[in-house]
Amino acid sequence: MKIHTTIDDMRAASRAARLGGLRVGLVPTMGALHEGHLSLVRAAKAQCEVVVVSIFVNPLQFGPNEDLARYPRTFDRDCELLAQEEVEFVFAPSAEQMYPNTTVTWVEVEGLSQRLCGRSRPGHFRGVTTVVSKLFHIVEPDLAFFGQKDAAQAAIIRRMVRDLNFPVEVIVCPIVREPNGLAMSSRNVYLDSEQRKSASVLHRALQQIRSSFEGGERNSARLIAVGQQVLADELALRPDYLEIVSPETLEALPEISDAALVAVAGFLGTTRLIDNILLTTDR
Numbered sequence: 001m002k003i004h005t006t007i008d009d010m011r012a013a014s015r016a017a018r019l020g021g022l023r024v025g026l027v028p029t030m031g032a033l034h035e036g037h038l039s040l041v042r043a044a045k046a047q048c049e050v051v052v053v054s055i056f057v058n059p060l061q062f063g064p065n066e067d068l069a070r071y072p073r074t075f076d077r078d079c080e081l082l083a084q085e086e087v088e089f090v091f092a093p094s095a096e097q098m099y100p101n102t103t104v105t106w107v108e109v110e111g112l113s114q115r116l117c118g119r120s121r122p123g124h125f126r127g128v129t130t131v132v133s134k135l136f137h138i139v140e141p142d143l144a145f146f147g148q149k150d151a152a153q154a155a156i157i158r159r160m161v162r163d164l165n166f167p168v169e170v171i172v173c174p175i176v177r178e179p180n181g182l183a184m185s186s187r188n189v190y191l192d193s194e195q196r197k198s199a200s201v202l203h204r205a206l207q208q209i210r211s212s213f214e215g216g217e218r219n220s221a222r223l224i225a226v227g228q229q230v231l232a233d234e235l236a237l238r239p240d241y242l243e244i245v246s247p248e249t250l251e252a253l254p255e256i257s258d259a260a261l262v263a264v265a266g267f268l269g270t271t272r273l274i275d276n277i278l279l280t281t282d283r
Contacts, residue, residue: 001082001083001086001087001088001089001090002088002089002090003079003089003090003092004089004090004091004092005091005092005093005094005097006093006097007093007097007098007138010052010089010091010093010139011138011139011140013089014052014089014138014139014140014141015140017049017050017088018140018142022048022049022050023047023048023050023142023143024048024049024050024051024052024139024140024141024142024143025044025045025047025048025050025051025052025141025142025144025145026044026051026052026053026054026135026139026141026143026144026145026168027040027041027044027051027052027053027054027144027145028054028056028131028132028135028144028146029053029054029055029056029078030055030056030057030058030071030186031055031056031057031072031074031075031078031186032071032072032073032074032078032186032189033074033077033078033081033082033186034176034184034185034186034188035176035184036147036149036175036176036183036184036185037053037147038081038085039147039173039174039176040145040146040147040173041053041082041085041087041145042085043145043171043173044143044145044171045085045086045087047143047171048142048143050088050089051087051088051089052087052088052089052090052139052141053082053087053089053090053091054090054091054092054093054135054139055075055078055090055091055092056091056092056093056131057071057073058098058127058128059095059099059127060099060103060126060127060128060130060131061123061124061125061126061127061128061131062124062127063121063122063123063124066121067187067190067270071186072186072187072189075092078090091135091138091139098131098134103130105130106126106130107129107130107133107160107164108125108126108129108130109125109129109156109159109160109163111249112125112152112155112156112159112249112250113125113126113129113156115152115245115250115251116152116241116243116245116250116265117153117274118152119241120240120241120265125152125153125156128153128156128157129156129157129160132144132157132160133160133164133166136161136166136168141168142167142168142169143168143169143170143171144157144168144169144170144171145171145172145173146170146171146172146173147172147173147175147176148172148173148174148175148276148278149175149183149184149274149275150274151172151247151261151263151276151278152250152263154170154172155247155248155249155250155261156250157170158170158248159248175275175276177203178196180196180199180200180203181200181203181204181207182196182199182200182202182273182275183202183203183273183274183275185273185274187271187272187273188273190269190270190271191268191269191271194236195236195268195269195271198234198236198237198268199237199268199273201230201231201233201234201237202231202237202264202266202273202274202275203275204230205227205230205231205242205264206227206262206264206275206276206277207277208226208227208229208230209223209224209226209227209262209277209279210262210279213256218255218256218257218281219254219255220244220252220253220254220255220256220260221254223244223256223262224242224243224244227242227262227264228242231264231266237266237267237268238266238267238268239264239265239266240265240266240267240272241263241264241265242263242264243262243263243264244256244260244261244262244263244279245260245261245263246259246260246261247259247261247278256279256281257281258280258281259278259279259280259281260278260279260280261276261277261278261279262276262277262278262279263275263276264276
């Protein structure tokens with residue numbers, strides 16, 4: 001496994017692989033890798049001859065009062081895990097390498113970027129799409145792999161790829177969960193043992209909504225009320241949102257007639273957690 005820290009070196013390595021007729025897969029991460037990330041790596045290994053994993057804590061997607069300074073950084077351990085997965089390349093640039101001057105050019109998917117987490121974290125998705133577009137230009141992957149846990153992010157990136165004609169296929173892989181149902185996240189390390197137990201309420205609320213949906217309920221307001229009742233039982237949780245939206249546009253759906261994304265976010269202490277499920281009718 002080779003570690004590249006400069007854009008020129010990473011671009012040259014990726015282009016050499018593609019000129020050799022090899023398919024290149026990209027797994028963008030901010031490090032602090034867990035089984036969810038590794039599931040993306042394995043999906044990339046199954047579909048591509050060369051896999052690039054980027055490790056970059058992107059300052060553009062953190063707000064002024066968010067956790068950029070304390071975001072977990074475990075680079076040496078991350079590299080050990082990736083070597084075990086037989087990843088070909090790690091791209092680990094510095095912030096100075098990615099943003100050598102004051103950033104004045106942004107990539108933003110209007111509308112979608114202001115929904116769900118975008119409403120709670122202004123500017124977050126603009127930071128995400130800006131860095132992902134840079135990674136796409138640097139690595140020039142054939143396929144890029146993202147997790148379903150960040151469903152809004154995935155929808156926004158799919159739209160960016162479509163609108164800007166990026167020659168990359170976006171693959172969204174299933175959520176990987178801890179034994180209590182908590183969606184795996186690098187931020188889970190912030191939780192103490194009691195908060196970790198409490199965090200499972202997000203998944204329980206989603207599962208109760210799924211149960212009501214499978215029982216025939218299609219009205220979003222009534223389904224949301226079912227989930228909110230479950231969330232209210234966990235006093236430690238401070239809910240952010242619970243919404244039922246289109247998986248593609250992230251617009252609210254009054255009724256579910258086809259496919260729907262049920263997305264939830266909340267705080268345990270200062271730690272913000274997200275989760276979601278997809279619902280589809282039998283139609």
